[in-house]
Amino acid sequence: MAAFDHxxxxxxxxxxxxxxxxxxxxxxxxxxYPFRDPSELSSIVSNLKNHKLLFEDFPSAADDKLVRIWESAFDSWLDRILVLCRSNLSDKCWAGICLLGVTCTECSSTRFLANYSDWFNVLLSHVQPSVTSQIVKVAACAAISDLLTRLGGFSNLKKDGNSLAGKLVQPVLKILNENVTEAVLVSVYLF
Structure with missing residues (x-):
C-alpha cells in the first residue's frame, strides 16, 4: 500500500x-527491443489518450518537482519516438511516425508550439521520393496532416502553417509521379 500513498x-x-x-x-x-506486434501500437495509443499521458496539465499549485518529473518523462518519450522515426527498420520507423502524430495532437499547446517545426522536418524527411517503404510514407502523410491541423488552430501561426505546407508541394508532386500504392495516393490527397 505504500506505493499508492503518493x-x-x-x-x-x-x-x-x-x-x-x-x-x-x-x-x-x-x-x-524489437517491435513484436504492430497491434501493440493500438494499445499504446489507447493508453496515451485515455489517461492523457502526453498532456502536461499542471494544477496552479503544482510542485516544481512534479513539473520537472513530468517534463523529464515527456522528454524521454519524445527522445524514444524520434529515435524510432529515424530507424532504418520500416516497422520501427512506422511506429515512431505514428506515435509522433499522436504526440502532435495530444501534447500541451506549450509543448506543441516549442517543437512543431522540428517535428515537421522529421516527418517531411519521410515523404521524400527516396523513401522506399510505402507504409512509412502513408504514416508520415497522416502525421503531417495531424500536425498542420493542430497548427491551424493557432491564429497567430497561419504564416508558419502556410510556409510548412509550401515545403510539401515538391515532395508531394514527386510522389504523385511515382509508381506508388493507392494508400499513399489517398494519404497525399488528404493534405
Missing amino acids: CKDLNDVALKPRLLLSLLKDNVPDET
Whole structure:
C-alpha cells in the first residue's frame, strides 16, 4: 500500500509521468527491443489518450518537482519516438511516425508550439521520393496532416502553417509521379 500513498486516484497528476515511463519501458520498442506486434501500437495509443499521458496539465499549485518529473518523462518519450522515426527498420520507423502524430495532437499547446517545426522536418524527411517503404510514407502523410491541423488552430501561426505546407508541394508532386500504392495516393490527397 505504500506505493499508492503518493497518489490520490488514477487521475492524479503525480501518477501520469510514472504511467508514461512505464508504457515507454514496457511497450515502445527501441534500438534493441524489437517491435513484436504492430497491434501493440493500438494499445499504446489507447493508453496515451485515455489517461492523457502526453498532456502536461499542471494544477496552479503544482510542485516544481512534479513539473520537472513530468517534463523529464515527456522528454524521454519524445527522445524514444524520434529515435524510432529515424530507424532504418520500416516497422520501427512506422511506429515512431505514428506515435509522433499522436504526440502532435495530444501534447500541451506549450509543448506543441516549442517543437512543431522540428517535428515537421522529421516527418517531411519521410515523404521524400527516396523513401522506399510505402507504409512509412502513408504514416508520415497522416502525421503531417495531424500536425498542420493542430497548427491551424493557432491564429497567430497561419504564416508558419502556410510556409510548412509550401515545403510539401515538391515532395508531394514527386510522389504523385511515382509508381506508388493507392494508400499513399489517398494519404497525399488528404493534405
